[in-house]
Amino acid sequence: MCYDWGERLFSSPHRLAVLRELYSEPADTQALTDSLPISRVTVQRHLNGCAELGWARKVDGRYELTPVGNHVCEAAATFLDRLSVLESSGDVIDAVATVDDRFDPILLANATVSVAEPDTPHEPIIHYRNAMAETTTDTVRGILPVFSELIVEVHRDLLASGVETDLIAPRPILETAPPSIAETPSTLFSLYVLEQPLEFGLTLTDDAAFFGAYDDGTFAVCIESSEPAFREWATDRYEHYLERARPVPLEADGSGVESTSVREFGTDAVD
Known part of the structure; x- marks a missing residue:
């Protein structure tokens, strides 16, 4: 299960980018499209994937991270920070x-x-x-x-x-x-x-x-x-x-x- 989550999170850098944007504050699809260098269709696909995994949810027209989604984002950031230090x-x-x-x-x-x-x-x-x-x-x-x-x-x-x-x-x-x-x-x-x-x-x-x-x-x-x-x-x-x-x-x-x-x-x- 954990490996599956990691594979689905890191299979595209865009999914993690979407999570990080939502970690800062809730946003709708258009706001995410405006702040990320990817298409609206791609943004929506990743939002749907995050919602399916229980990492994000839609509330009053905007997406926000669930408590689990917050932890997933923090764990991913820590993991990448460690890899960066090890690499350099x-x-x-x-x-x-x-x-x-x-x-x-x-x-x-x-x-x-x-x-x-x-x-x-x-x-x-x-x-x-x-x-x-x-x-x-x-x-x-x-x-x-x-x-x-x-x-x-x-x-x-x-x-x-x-x-x-x-x-x-x-x-x-x-x-x-x-x-x-x-x-x-x-x-x-x-x-x-x-x-x-x-x-x-x-x-x-x-x-x-x-x-x-x-x-x-x-x-x-x-x-x-x-x-x-x-x-x-x-x-x-x-x-x-x-x-x-x-x-x-x-x-x-x-x-x-x-x-x-x-x-x-x-x-x-x-x-």
Whole structure:
């Protein structure tokens, strides 16, 4: 039965178009003909088909969707949205699935996705830098999977402007990073060490979330979204790793400024 309904709904894009018009508001045959690029005969044929299936009914000369018809229209729209995301973002979905195989691809529907291509290999990191430069957030929480001078510069600038920052980094990154990420006020900067390597990065601001996929240490994909569902997923991932990380004690000098280097974080402070 369900397959039959799907076949009759998707056998013609015009039938779904008629349903969507009626989903907005009831209409008569002429109004539908005026708003759709199909003939009156075709409109009427699809209206008759929808009525036969119990999706639409005629009331006072106008057609309207039944409660079942409303659900059919919503289900079809969701289905097509999912197909669209899967078609356009297959590689991105594969990358996210390595982090969380329960990730719902529909979360990408309203996201901004930057992918490294042969002719634009730096597009993801450029997008991230520009987005963070424009943010007005008061806090940043993130996972730093690799050492990148550009990303460190971005976060150094945020700290300098008074943005409270919590970062999680794998121990190998802290042990191999060049000295001195920054000298920062201890009240603004918290660092956590994780005993496992990671192939992805996360950043949470007050109103957006960023996910970065890496390919052999190269920033390959950047996903940015302010949608609550995506931010909830990213927050859950961040907190998952925060629970497994340990804080790195940062010692301040007499002026209240950090003097411990990144190399010292990795080799001394976490031992």
